[in-house]
Amino acid sequence: MLEYYKEILNYVSKLVGDKESAKDIAQETFVRVMELDSNKQINRSFLYKTARNIVIDELRKNKKFSHVEFLEETYSxxxxxxxxxxxxxxxxxxxxxxxxxxxxxxxxxxxxxxxxxxxxxxxxxxxxxxxxxxxxxxxxxxxxxxxxxxxxxxxxxxx
Missing domain, CATH: 1.10.10.10 (Winged helix-like DNA-binding domain superfamily/Winged helix DNA-binding domain)
Structure with missing residues (x-):
């Protein structure tokens, strides 16, 4: 499951536009998923959905992320x-x-x-x-x- 960390981090970074917040959200994603029943196989799409839900929660709370700035930095x-x-x-x-x-x-x-x-x-x-x-x-x-x-x-x- 941790092999998807970088992929989830990149996904979250594109959504929030803030590298530090993206790291926090990606970490929170894996913490939440690991707290679930460990016998269940967690797939990639579940990680994305969890990350997306956390992003939505954060956007509702903060309304502070800027998409354009990060996308400009990320794609050379x-x-x-x-x-x-x-x-x-x-x-x-x-x-x-x-x-x-x-x-x-x-x-x-x-x-x-x-x-x-x-x-x-x-x-x-x-x-x-x-x-x-x-x-x-x-x-x-x-x-x-x-x-x-x-x-x-x-x-x-x-x-």
Whole structure:
């Protein structure tokens, strides 16, 4: 079960945007799970659900986590030869992450698992505790919403 610690920590970090809080929540996840009946086999999806529930509890209590800042730190921007290309790419990335963070929470979660982390729809369904069909709907909605917002943003720039 502890082999999933780093995976759970990364997941929680993406949700809360604060590294220290993520460590605390990941640790709390494993403490809670270990306090359960030790004869029962704990699977990966149960760990994700437990972590997600703790995150929700913390968000309700604190309302302090910033998703954008941590995501910008976590996912590195490709390095180019010219400094102006780096600045342009960095700005595009920041703008995209701001838009991603406006998505409804379940759609955002499914989209990040799929587009950024590279999980399959089946894996996402298991982690989120929903059907593959529901995962597909969340990803489709998120993609359409992102396309709309990006199209609007480009339209505003062209004016």
């Amino acid at each position: 921007i490709p390095k180019y030869e010219q400094p102006d290309e780096i600045v342009i790419e960095d700005n595009q990335y920041k703008n995209l992450m701001k838009i991603v963070n406006t998505l409804p929470s379940r759609s955002k979660e499914a989209f990040i698992f799929h587009a950024i982390d590279g999980y399959s729809r089946k894996e996402i369904a298991e982690i989120m505790g929903i059907s593959q069909n529901a995962v597909e709907k969340h990803i489709t909605r998120a993609t359409k919403k992102l396309q709309e917002k990006l199209t609007n943003k480009v339209g505003q720039l062209e004016r």
